Amino acid sequence: MSDEINDAWVLENSKVQPQKIDSPPPIADSKKRKSPPTGNGQSKKQQKVQEKKAPENRxxxxxxxxxxxxxxxxxxxxxxxxxxxxxxxxxxxxxxxxxxxxxxxxxxxxxxxxxxxxxxxxxxxxxxxxxxxxxxxxxxxxxxxxxxxxxxxxxxxxxxxxxxxxxxxxxxxxxxxxxxxxxxxxxxxxxxxxYAVKKNKHAKMCIIKKAFILDDLEEDVRAILEIKEDMRNAASKCGDVTKVVLYDHEPEGIVVVRFTEFEAAELFRQQYHGKRYNNDNLQVTIADDKPKFKKSSKGGDDSDDGGRKVEPTLEDYNSEASTSL
Incomplete structure (x- = not known):
């Protein structure tokens, strides 16, 4: 009897006790759910597609x-x-x-x-x-x-x-x-x-009117050199000057100054247009074509060679300019 009880006790305790197993996570739906619509009635996916398709304006x-x-x-x-x-x-x-x-x-x-x-x-x-x-x-x-x-x-x-x-x-x-x-x-x-727009090559020149009176040139032979030197000195403050030509047959009193750079010509126009000189106000404009004014050989060479030329100055005549800008 005792053997039967022992055998029963061994059999009872030899059983594997069941282990507590956590519940498995729910199986995800194989079908992808649509993203909930946003405030404008479009899903996030639709918004992303639109963002990608945003055209680049060219x-x-x-x-x-x-x-x-x-x-x-x-x-x-x-x-x-x-x-x-x-x-x-x-x-x-x-x-x-x-x-x-x-x-x-x-x-x-x-x-x-x-x-x-x-x-x-x-x-x-x-x-x-x-x-x-x-x-x-x-x-x-x-x-x-x-x-x-x-x-x-x-x-x-x-x-x-x-x-x-x-x-x-x-x-x-x-x-x-x-x-x-x-x-x-x-x-x-x-x-x-x-790739900047090409500029008119003549725009490097400033046309200056009312720089002199024809009668003054006839009375003083040195006036041409004086006026040219005054204009060169003033223009040199704005940039490199290659040529100054005085048109002594023009009643408007025209002098043309050529610079090496467009910016210098524009700066000179801004600074000296309307400035007082020889009892009159200068009129300075940018040239849009080759100057075609009248002059004698005294006014200087107006050939469009673009080179730097040395012109006679007042010092060559042992004289100083009587007027200045």
Whole structure:
């Protein structure tokens, strides 16, 4: 009997006691749940997609272009500020708008390859003549274009019609533009200097009127040298001077001063226009063409050689200027 009790006790205690097991986590639904809508009724995913698709504006809208302007001419002007994008057909993305008669209306859209070119073109070309020195059409107006031009993009229509070979050619053209872009300078000031609108070379000259009276020149043979030296001394305070010419056959009393830099000419105009000299107020303007005034050989050489010449001074005549600026 005792053996049976012992066997029962061993059997009872040999049973493995059940262990407490935590409840497993709920099985996640294999289907992804949509993100709850935000305040504007869009999910976060939809918002992210829209943010990724936000277009980068790389176009400028130009108005007041000459009616006879061509695509090639527009391209030559605007490519100074950056690479112009190419369509899948390989042509520059320049759209010229027409009126009801099918004639160019003076407005155009230019699409650049990089957005940085937009600001550069606006800064350096807005308010300038399209054709340097030609003011018959006024100045052109440039502004950043809105993105509506993308809605009716001719390039998209062409792309849908391209065959495989043409698509490959378009991709090659795009790769070539990327290569050229890699060579583009990261120095914005250098780019601005290199691709700035070319200035009229004559703008380095200042035309000064009312610098003398013809009768005074006839009474004093040294007056020409005195006036020229006065003008040279005053102009030298603004920059390097290469030439001073006095037109002694002009009743308006004209003297022309040529500088080495455009900025010096502009500074001289700002400082000396309206200044009192020889009992009159000087009238100083920037030249927009080669001066064509009348003078004798006494007034100096007005040839447009651009070189630095040494002119006779009052010291050569042992005299000092009687008037000064």
């Amino acid at each position: 176009a400028v809208y130009v108005t007041n272009l000459p009616s006879d302007a061509t695509v090639e001419e527009i391209e030559d002007v605007f490519k100074r500020f950056g690479m112009i994008d190419q369509g899948v057909d390989g042509n520059p993305r320049i759209k010229m708008y027409e009126n009801d008669k099918g004639e160019f209306n003076g407005e155009a859209l230019v699409v650049y390859f990089k957005k940085d070119s937009v600001n550069l073109a606006i800064t350096l070309l807005d308010g300038y003549e399209f054709r340097l020195g030609d003011t018959t059409n006024g100045t052109i107006n440039i502004q950043e274009a809105d993105n509506t031009y993308k809605k009716n993009n001719d390039g998209i229509k062409i792309a849908n019609k391209l065959v495989r070979k043409e698509r490959k050619a378009a991709q090659t053209s795009r790769a070539e533009m990327q290569r050229k872009l890699a060579e583009w300078s990261d120095n914005e000031s250098e780019v601005e200097k290199t």
